[in-house]
Amino acid sequence: MLSREAAAQVSRVLTEALPYIQRFTGKTIVIKYGGNAMESEELKNSFARDIVLMKTVGINPVVVHGGGPQIGDLLKRLNIQSEFIEGMRVTDAKTMDVVEMVLGGSVNKDIVNLINQAGGSAIGLTGKDAGLIKARRLKVSRRTPGMDKPEIIDIGQVGEVESVNIKLINALVSDDYIPVIAPIGVGSDGASYNINADLVAGKVAEALKAEKLMLLTNIAGLMDKEGKVLTGLTTSQVDALIEDGTIYGGMLPKIRCALDAVQGGVGSAIIVDGRVPNAVLLEVFTNAGVGTLITNQQPE
């Protein structure tokens, strides 16, 4: 039982949080949990508690997770070389096996378990379950200095999202389950596709017409060359930052999916520093304004 002091504290906190809780009650928030933001047990536990708290106050969280560093660790142990092009892992058949084992197996079940230990009812899925994420092969185009046309590169079993089975997600959410989705897609022929988790989160948020898309990563937000966090950017400003090399690597799919999501009807997308404890709650329940916010509104 709570002490009088603790009850008074709960009352104070809930009164402050009430407008935010009311604003998001019954709404869907898609949270992409990046592999880099899973760096300690403490952080993972704080993430799991935040998700359960959201659900308890009537918000519907849908989690999409990554696991790039965890895939990298196992590939290294198995002596399999790995390379990234435009922020995407080149994925041959051997690599795909490892990706599927790590994402659909250890990482997915770890998050599911932590949420359930924190009192939630999480259910783990990959895109193969009930055809949750139908995918096709992604062709990456790369601009090489000195060449007029970008070259199209085949990077193996890397996919892009063709469709999302929202019937399955909605059925789970309305029964109070918290879906935890691993970014593995399935082709029309049953082939597995490795999909960047940011891209899956963006498409899931779009398909669900989510109120918010949160991308938890290991950096304070999108930064300029001096390390200042940028926010409220337009599409053309982002394009210019990609062109001049300010945005590269893993930030490329992240920013592209955030822009696509808001253009596709998601209320807002935010890139958040997942190394901060309670990053999810801070973003939903405060005006702390952490990270980079992307909306469809043009700044004045």
Ligand SMILES: Nc1ncnc2c1ncn2[C@@H]1O[C@H](COP(=O)(O)OP(=O)(O)O)[C@@H](O)[C@H]1O
């Ligand atoms: N302009 C930029 N601002 C911030 N980070 C950037 C930028 N351009 C590239 N990055 C890189 O993108 C990384 C985030 O992407 P990634 O490592 O794929 O994260 P996650 O695993 O969370 O998806 C950052 O750690 C940083 O190294």
Ligand SMILES: CC(=O)N[C@@H](CCC(=O)OP(=O)(O)O)C(=O)O
């Ligand atoms: C095609 C591609 O790059 N897939 C990613 C999938 C995992 C992921 O996106 O994890 P993070 O969010 O932790 O980076 C990979 O193989 O690493």
